[in-house]
Amino acid sequence: MAELPHPLSDEAFLDKLQQSAFDYFLEAANPANGLIADTTRDHAPASIAVVGFALSAYPVGVERGWMPRVDAAERTLVTLRFFWNSDQTERPEATGYKGFYYHFLDLKSGARVWRSELSIVDSALLLAGVLTARSYFTENTQNETEIRELADALYRRADWQWARTGKGTVCHGWKPECGFLNYEWQGYNEAFIVYVLGLGSPTHPLSESGYRAWTATYQWEHLYGCDFLYAGPLFIHQFSHAWIDFRGIQDRFMREKRSDYFENSRRATYIQREYALRNPHGFKDYGENCWGLTADDGPGAGTLSIAGREHRVFAYAARGVPYGPDDGTISGPAALGSLPFAPEIALPAVRHLYERYPEAARNYRLASSFNPTLSGSGPHGWLSEGYFGLDQGIVVLMIENYRSQLIWRLMRRCPPIGAGLRRAGFRGGWL
Amino acid sequence: MPPDKYSSGTIPHDDHDRELLDNVHPPTWRNPQPADKYTLVVLGAGTAGLVAAHAAAALGAKVAIIERNLLGGDSLNVGCVPSKTIIRTARLYAEMRNAENYGAQVPGDIRVDFPAVMERMRRVRARISRNDSARRLISAGVDVYFGEARFTGPNAVAVEGKTLRFKKALIATGARSVTPSVPGLVEAGYLTNENVFDLTDRPPCLLVIGGGPLGCELAQAFCRLGSKTIIAHDEPLFLPKEERDAAQLVSDAFARDGIEIRLNTTAVNVRVEGKQKLVDLVNDDNKSTVAVDEILTEIGRAPNVEGLNLEAAGVEYDAHIGIRVNDFLQTTNSRIYAAGDACLEHKFTHTADASARIAVQNALFLGRKKLSALTIPWCTYTDPEVAHVGLYARQAREKDIPVKTFTVPMHDVDRAIADGEEEGFVKIHVRESTDKILGATVVARHAGEMINEISLAIVSGIGLSTLARVIHAYPTQAGAIKMAADAYNRTRLTPARKWLSTRWLRW
Ligand SMILES: Cc1cc2nc3c(=O)[nH]c(=O)nc-3n(C[C@H](O)[C@H](O)[C@H](O)COP(=O)(O)OP(=O)(O)OC[C@H]3O[C@@H](n4cnc5c(N)ncnc54)[C@H](O)[C@@H]3O)c2cc1C
Numbered sequence: 048m049a050e051l052p053h054p055l056s057d058e059a060f061l062d063k064l065q066q067s068a069f070d071y072f073l074e075a076a077n078p079a080n081g082l083i084a085d086t087t088r089d090h091a092p093a094s095i096a097v098v099g100f101a102l103s104a105y106p107v108g109v110e111r112g113w114m115p116r117v118d119a120a121e122r123t124l125v126t127l128r129f130f131w132n133s134d135q136t137e138r139p140e141a142t143g144y145k146g147f148y149y150h151f152l153d154l155k156s157g158a159r160v161w162r163s164e165l166s167i168v169d170s171a172l173l174l175a176g177v178l179t180a181r182s183y184f185t186e187n188t189q190n191e192t193e194i195r196e197l198a199d200a201l202y203r204r205a206d207w208q209w210a211r212t213g214k215g216t217v218c219h220g221w222k223p224e225c226g227f228l229n230y231e232w233q234g235y236n237e238a239f240i241v242y243v244l245g246l247g248s249p250t251h252p253l254s255e256s257g258y259r260a261w262t263a264t265y266q267w268e269h270l271y272g273c274d275f276l277y278a279g280p281l282f283i284h285q286f287s288h289a290w291i292d293f294r295g296i297q298d299r300f301m302r303e304k305r306s307d308y309f310e311n312s313r314r315a316t317y318i319q320r321e322y323a324l325r326n327p328h329g330f331k332d333y334g335e336n337c338w339g340l341t342a343d344d345g346p347g348a349g350t351l352s353i354a355g356r357e358h359r360v361f362a363y364a365a366r367g368v369p370y371g372p373d374d375g376t377i378s379g380p381a382a383l384g385s386l387p388f389a390p391e392i393a394l395p396a397v398r399h400l401y402e403r404y405p406e407a408a409r410n411y412r413l414a415s416s417f418n419p420t421l422s423g424s425g426p427h428g429w430l431s432e433g434y435f436g437l438d439q440g441i442v443v444l445m446i447e448n449y450r451s452q453l454i455w456r457l458m459r460r461c462p463p464i465g466a467g468l469r470r471a472g473f474r475g476g477w478l
Numbered sequence: 479m480p481p482d483k484y485s486s487g488t489i490p491h492d493d494h495d496r497e498l499l500d501n502v503h504p505p506t507w508r509n510p511q512p513a514d515k516y517t518l519v520v521l522g523a524g525t526a527g528l529v530a531a532h533a534a535a536a537l538g539a540k541v542a543i544i545e546r547n548l549l550g551g552d553s554l555n556v557g558c559v560p561s562k563t564i565i566r567t568a569r570l571y572a573e574m575r576n577a578e579n580y581g582a583q584v585p586g587d588i589r590v591d592f593p594a595v596m597e598r599m600r601r602v603r604a605r606i607s608r609n610d611s612a613r614r615l616i617s618a619g620v621d622v623y624f625g626e627a628r629f630t631g632p633n634a635v636a637v638e639g640k641t642l643r644f645k646k647a648l649i650a651t652g653a654r655s656v657t658p659s660v661p662g663l664v665e666a667g668y669l670t671n672e673n674v675f676d677l678t679d680r681p682p683c684l685l686v687i688g689g690g691p692l693g694c695e696l697a698q699a700f701c702r703l704g705s706k707t708i709i710a711h712d713e714p715l716f717l718p719k720e721e722r723d724a725a726q727l728v729s730d731a732f733a734r735d736g737i738e739i740r741l742n743t744t745a746v747n748v749r750v751e752g753k754q755k756l757v758d759l760v761n762d763d764n765k766s767t768v769a770v771d772e773i774l775t776e777i778g779r780a781p782n783v784e785g786l787n788l789e790a791a792g793v794e795y796d797a798h799i800g801i802r803v804n805d806f807l808q809t810t811n812s813r814i815y816a817a818g819d820a821c822l823e824h825k826f827t828h829t830a831d832a833s834a835r836i837a838v839q840n841a842l843f844l845g846r847k848k849l850s851a852l853t854i855p856w857c858t859y860t861d862p863e864v865a866h867v868g869l870y871a872r873q874a875r876e877k878d879i880p881v882k883t884f885t886v887p888m889h890d891v892d893r894a895i896a897d898g899e900e901e902g903f904v905k906i907h908v909r910e911s912t913d914k915i916l917g918a919t920v921v922a923r924h925a926g927e928m929i930n931e932i933s934l935a936i937v938s939g940i941g942l943s944t945l946a947r948v949i950h951a952y953p954t955q956a957g958a959i960k961m962a963a964d965a966y967n968r969t970r971l972t973p974a975r976k977w978l979s980t981r982w983l984r985w
Contacts, residue, residue, distance in 0.1 A: 101868030327889035
């Protein structure tokens with residue numbers, strides 16, 4: 048039942064949301080190899096990106112008193128050892144290749160599943176977690192020393208140059224069955240972290256021209272009265288930013304625009320709300336405190352009709368504004384993921400979600416998404432079943448960045464991040 | 479070589495086609511006796527050739543034009559005119575099915591009468607063909623020759639056993655559809671723009687290979703006319719030249735229409751089983767086979783440069799790029815010029831027209847008009863349409879020009895809302911901190927009509943700020959352009975100016 052008026056202070060409310068999200072990584076883990084399930088659904092494989100979030104969440108757990116440091120170090124070590132010793136051959140059922148890893152792995156054995164691709168961006172998110180661990184576990188115990196050594200080794204093993212396309216950009220991925228996929232990472236999107244980590248690599252670095260090629264496709268747009276570096280789905284404005292403190296540092300592009308990527312995510316968040324207020328398709332409940340279009344779960348392929356107008360609805364998809372896809376599905380984690388950028392609108396949105404759609408935040412854990420336009424057992428309408436690791440990860444990290452900037456502080460000390468940013472032309476601020 | 483429909487007998491179908499032929503290839507035609515020397519001989523009577531011939535004749539030149547097939551070329555016979563005509567009918571069917579969205583009743587029985595669609599197309603084409611007729615050329619004083627043109631030297635062309643000597647010549651032989659090299663395709667038979675408009679029966683199931691402008695337009699039209707349509711395109715997005723959002727909106731529209739979309743997909747083999755064509759498709763590591771009745775290929779256009787004996791004329795060319803020309807459209811033989819699809823990167827009727835005018839000016843009057851000075855818009859007539867002019871943001875960034883885009887989603891435009899045509903946007907790119915328009919993309923139901931205003935602004939050096947002063951009739955979808963201009967002006971309201979104006983108003 049909804050509790051009205053909400054008895055918790057903001058701080059206590061966020062603490063509950065964060066801990067509940069953190070617990071996902073304990074519940075969905077295979078303690079034997081450190082892999083974390085992609086979702087809580089039956090037979091879900093492990094997702095390497097979710098492991099990256101888990102590795103970054105453990106230090107948060109330690110600092111918040113939810114997990115003893117030795118346990119966190121132990122879990123981290125198990126994970127890093129697994130990846131370091133994993134099969135890196137060209138065999139289709141290996142775990143990785145060239146220092147990168149397949150997107151989905153068998154939770155038990157760690158072998159590639161679903162014929163998934165060797166995913167460069169998901170590998171980068173994994174490595175971001177690996178490097179977070181490296182920055183956090185600085186004590187001279189045997190375990191923490193080994194963590195640092197393995198983290199270095201894993202990062203140094205990734206062959207970013209191999210993953211380059213002819214234009215210098217980075218390819219989305221590779222499959223043993225067909226080689227490189229016909230997609231490249233062009234700006235602006237969640238692959239920012241790929242370029243920063245790739246440029247910072249001491250062993251197989253990307254070139255500065257690759258970063259220029261990535262930014263060549265940037266679109267600086269004035270939309271709904273606001274200037275910003277355009278990208279439709281909200282997670283794009285959050286995923287790399289969970290690790291990198293973009294406040295006050297600028298590359299050439301942001302110097303030209305007199306902005307930075309933190310400010311940009313703030314504006315992107317406002318644009319999401321502005322879109323929900325306009326609600327061009329007339330979906331139910333969109334408004335001031337109900338917004339957040341991102342990559343999230345959805346009701347599944349089909350159509351829905353509003354006032355004679357047919358709308359397509361989707362399963363898991365990268366929803367975005369202002370051009371969609373938009374099928375009336377709202378993501379709570381997307382709003383919460385913008386907490387550090389625009390707390391003044393993100394927090395009320397999450398409060399509203401908690402109060403109006405309690406089922407979408409049972410025990411303070413946010414479901415991936417809900418769709419009030421579709422019928423369901425409550426005001427939330429259709430509700431995503433179970434929980435998704437990426438959602439829980441962004442919630443833990445972004446609440447922490449809002450509360451203590453822990454992840455940002457750790458990564459500011461991380462040499463590859465500094466080196467990568469500098470090679471990308473970033474200057475100023477903490478750099 | 480494209481099939482010669484006239485001699486192969488695929489047309490005429492009916493009175494409309496008879497009227498068409500009377501205009502663009504009269505059945506009893508006799509080629510004239512050549513003059514001693516022509517001021518200008520034009521090879522090819524598509525848009526570029528016709529425009530050049532009429533322009534030169536109007537200026538008093540002695541002109542001959544040679545056409546091996548139909549006057550009017552691709553645009554009239556197998557391109558713009560027939561495609562836009564059937565697209566109109568296809569739209570109407572889409573609207574009927576979508577009537578509820580407009581508070582109207584969906585008609586009870588929406589049956590597509592495909593032969594009627596094609597008959598209307600032939601009627602429209604016949605009517606428009608009057609502009610391109612042999613009669614008009616003759617009354618303008620142009621000598622019209624039918625037959626294959628072939629250079630016999632640097633200043634002479636042969637046609638049907640006659641030799642035409644010239645002071646200047648213009649190569650306007652156009653382009654044709656490139657055939658994808660898919661094993662089994664030729665044996666199985668396939669459609670291109672050359673023969674697709676000859677269809678009188680609707681293919682129940684159609685595979686379109688190629689997601690460029692032509693493939694996209696025709697895939698959507700056939701789908702809306704009731705063919706189960708699959709489109710396979712070997713890149714991640716349709717319309718690879720256009721910006722990502724535009725291509726994505728087209729893709730979304732296709733999905734709504736029920737087109738089966740196969741992006742990043744290559745056709746690798748075709749075989750025939752019974753009446754069906756089985757096509758193997760590969761997408762990364764996924765292989766699948768589709769069974770269709772017809773295959774339409776539109777993977778690109780290749781210039782018609784073969785068989786002209788260009789070597790004899792000293793005219794250099796490339797089989798892919800076409801006739802080599804300089805910025806003045808002059809070939810490597812200074813007496814010979816080229817225009818239209820035969821030499822241009824941007825293969826459109828309006829560029830064929832514009833380049834022909836430049837070529838005539840430069841050839842006959844020692845003009846120094848430059849192709850590069852042209853501002854060229856274009857439009858893909860999908861629904862929504864995608865129109866573009868000038869630079870893309872990406873091109874500006876590659877040239878190191880600081881660029882900012884003013885974006886107005888069509889869902890913010892009153893008229894688009896009233897029309898139930900909210901898919902799309904107007905994006906106008908300006909040089910950062912100025913109102914100089916670098917380019918624009920419009921995605922809207924009638925984007926092709928809207929882009930002309932922005933072309934006008936660019937050609938006449940009008941900035942975005944001035945466009946804000948142009949009163950636009952309300953409500954119109956082109957009002958979106960004014961909204962972008964107004965948004966620009968609001969950004970000029972710096973904090974200092976705002977402070978001043980607030981002070982003034984308080985005072
Ligand atoms: C399906 C389709 C849709 C299109 N839609 C549009 C559109 O909406 N808008 C737009 O702007 N453009 C469109 N185009 C492109 C447009 O049709 C061409 O850009 C235009 O026709 C080019 O004109 P042209 O005069 O250069 O060449 P063509 O129209 O190809 O004319 C060349 C002529 O030369 C003749 N010829 C060739 N070789 C010889 C020879 N050796 N001797 C004698 N004659 C010869 C040919 O028979 C032909 O008649 C479309 C094209 C297609 C195929």
